[in-house]
Amino acid sequence: MxxxxxxxxxxxxGAGIAVLLGTRGMRVRLxxxxxxxxxxARARVGTAVAFLAAEGRLTVAADAALAAIEPTTDxxxxxxxxxxxxxxxxxDVAVKRDVYRRIGxxxxxxxxxxxxxxxxxxxxIAEAFPAPERLVVAHFWNPAYLVPLVEVVPGAATSPAILRETEALLRAWGCTPVTLARYVPGFIGVRLNTALYREALDLIDQGITDAxxxxxxxxxxxxxxxPVVDAMGIVDFGGLDTFxxxxxxxxxxxSAAREVPLRVREAVGQGALGVKAGRGFYDYGGRSADDLMRERDRRLARWLRERDRYRLGAPAETAMKRTKIGAPEFGMRTGAFSNAYGVEVGDAVIIHVAGHLAVDAAGTVxxxxxxxxxxxxxxxxxxxxxAAAGATMDDVVKTTAYLSDIRDYPAVNQVRNRVFAGREPASTMVEVTKFVHPEAKIEIEAVAIRAK
Structure with a gap:
C-alpha cells in the first residue's frame, strides 16, 4: 500500500483531494x-477538516488529519x-505538459x-512521460472529500496492475471507482452533464421555461x-418498449447544438460567473461564495447520511428475478409486455409492476x-x-394509469376505488396517444412495498 x-x-x-487522503491515513504534500x-490552500484544508469534524464524517482525529497534510511550494x-x-x-495543456515533465x-x-x-x-499531453505504464486518470468530483465517484481511465500503455491498484486505493479511501474501457473526451459524467445542460439551455433560449x-x-x-432506482434502472422499470x-x-x-448558447458567452463577458461572482442564472443577494459553498456541503453531507441509511441493496431475489413476465397463467398472452421488478431498500422490498396490455392468451383485447x-x-x-412476489394489493402504495383518451379516466377511477375497497394509494394519470397494441385503451403501473 x-x-x-x-x-x-x-x-x-487539489485541496479537496488532499483532505480526502489526509483523513484516510495517507501522508500528503499539497x-x-x-x-x-x-x-x-491552508485555509481550504482547515475549513474542510473542520466541516467534516462538525458533520461527524472524520475517521481520524481532526488534528491528525491536519498534521497529515503538508502544504508546500517546494x-x-x-x-x-x-x-x-x-x-x-x-x-491548461501547456501547464499540464510542464508538470508531467517535472514529475518524470x-x-x-x-x-x-x-x-x-x-x-x-x-x-x-504527457506523451514524453518516461513511464506511461504508471500513468492513469482518476477524475474526482468536487468536493472530493464528500462526492464518492472517481472515474478511472487507462491509457493505451497503462499497466493492468497499476489500474487494479488505482481502483483498490480508491476503494480504501471510501471512493466509488468507475473504470472506463478507454479514454473518451469528458469521460462519462461530464458527457452526461453536457447533454443535459445543452437541452436545458436550449429550452431556456426558446423561452419555453427559465432556470x-x-x-x-x-x-x-x-x-x-x-437515487432510488438509478438512471438505467428507470428504463428497466418503465420498460424498454415504452422508452x-x-x-x-x-x-x-x-437539441443538437454544436456551440454553447450566446447567452452563456454574454453572461461570462458581463461577469455573471455564478456563485463566485454573486450572480449567474440566479442572484445570490450579496451572500459570499464561501457561505454558499458551506451550505451546499452541509446539504450534501446530510443527503449522504440519508443515502447511507437507505441505500439500495442488490435486486430482490424473488420469483420475478428481474425478468419479463408475460405468462398465460396470468391471463396474459405470452410476449405481452408485463414487467415486474423488486429491489431491496433497508428492511423492505419495493415491487414495481409496469405496463400491462390487456390481451388474453388468444391475442384478443x-x-x-x-x-x-x-x-x-x-x-x-x-x-x-x-402474489408471485410475496405481496398483496394491500401493499400497493401507488398506481399510475396511462390512457389513450383522457375522458376515460373517471371510469378507470371507479374501477380503482372498487379494487382497493375505498383505500387510497397514491394515484396519477398520464395521457398518452398510442400504445404498442392498437386496441389497448389503458396501461397501469403499480408500486407495492412489503417487508423482507
Whole structure:
C-alpha cells in the first residue's frame, strides 16, 4: 500500500483531494505554485477538516488529519519522496505538459501517477512521460472529500496492475471507482452533464421555461428518482418498449447544438460567473461564495447520511428475478409486455409492476373497447404478479394509469376505488396517444412495498 502522496495543484480540487487522503491515513504534500496559493490552500484544508469534524464524517482525529497534510511550494522535493502523485493543476495543456515533465524528472520510477483532469487527453499531453505504464486518470468530483465517484481511465500503455491498484486505493479511501474501457473526451459524467445542460439551455433560449423551471423539473422528478432506482434502472422499470416509443418521438426534437448558447458567452463577458461572482442564472443577494459553498456541503453531507441509511441493496431475489413476465397463467398472452421488478431498500422490498396490455392468451383485447373492463383485467393481473412476489394489493402504495383518451379516466377511477375497497394509494394519470397494441385503451403501473 502506498503512503506518501503528493497532490500537485493546490486549488479547490487539489485541496479537496488532499483532505480526502489526509483523513484516510495517507501522508500528503499539497504542492502550491506560490506563497499566496499556499495560504489559500491552508485555509481550504482547515475549513474542510473542520466541516467534516462538525458533520461527524472524520475517521481520524481532526488534528491528525491536519498534521497529515503538508502544504508546500517546494514541488521538486515533494515529488522526490512520493510513491503516489496526483496531478490537479488547471486544465491548461501547456501547464499540464510542464508538470508531467517535472514529475518524470523528479518522482521515483515506481510512483503511481494519476491525473484528475475532467476530460483532457492527458495521455497525449504527457506523451514524453518516461513511464506511461504508471500513468492513469482518476477524475474526482468536487468536493472530493464528500462526492464518492472517481472515474478511472487507462491509457493505451497503462499497466493492468497499476489500474487494479488505482481502483483498490480508491476503494480504501471510501471512493466509488468507475473504470472506463478507454479514454473518451469528458469521460462519462461530464458527457452526461453536457447533454443535459445543452437541452436545458436550449429550452431556456426558446423561452419555453427559465432556470427555475428546469431546476423544479429536475429536483422533483428526475433527480428524485435517480437515487432510488438509478438512471438505467428507470428504463428497466418503465420498460424498454415504452422508452423506445418515447425516444423515437423525441430524438429528432431535442437539441443538437454544436456551440454553447450566446447567452452563456454574454453572461461570462458581463461577469455573471455564478456563485463566485454573486450572480449567474440566479442572484445570490450579496451572500459570499464561501457561505454558499458551506451550505451546499452541509446539504450534501446530510443527503449522504440519508443515502447511507437507505441505500439500495442488490435486486430482490424473488420469483420475478428481474425478468419479463408475460405468462398465460396470468391471463396474459405470452410476449405481452408485463414487467415486474423488486429491489431491496433497508428492511423492505419495493415491487414495481409496469405496463400491462390487456390481451388474453388468444391475442384478443380483454374488454374490447371498454376501458373499465380493460382496467379490471389489468388490476387482476397485477394482483397475481404481486402474489408471485410475496405481496398483496394491500401493499400497493401507488398506481399510475396511462390512457389513450383522457375522458376515460373517471371510469378507470371507479374501477380503482372498487379494487382497493375505498383505500387510497397514491394515484396519477398520464395521457398518452398510442400504445404498442392498437386496441389497448389503458396501461397501469403499480408500486407495492412489503417487508423482507
Amino acid at each position: 502506498r503512503h506518501e502522496a503528493v497532490v500537485v495543484g493546490a486549488g479547490t480540487m 504542492a502550491a505554485r506560490s506563497a499566496a496559493s499556499l495560504e489559500r 514541488v521538486d522535493t515533494a515529488l522526490a519522496g512520493a510513491d503516489l502523485v496526483l496531478e490537479a493543476v488547471t486544465e 524528472e523528479r518522482a521515483p520510477r515506481s510512483a503511481l501517477v494519476a491525473s484528475t483532469t475532467s476530460g483532457l487527453d492527458v495521455f497525449a 427555475a423551471g428546469i431546476d423544479a423539473v429536475m429536483r422533483d422528478s428526475i433527480a428524485l428518482r435517480f 423506445l416509443r418515447v425516444w423515437t418521438q423525441m430524438y429528432p426534437e431535442i 380483454v374488454g374490447g373497447s371498454d376501458t373499465a373492463k380493460q382496467a379490471e383485467h389489468i388490476y387482476g393481473v397485477i394482483e397475481k404478479i404481486l
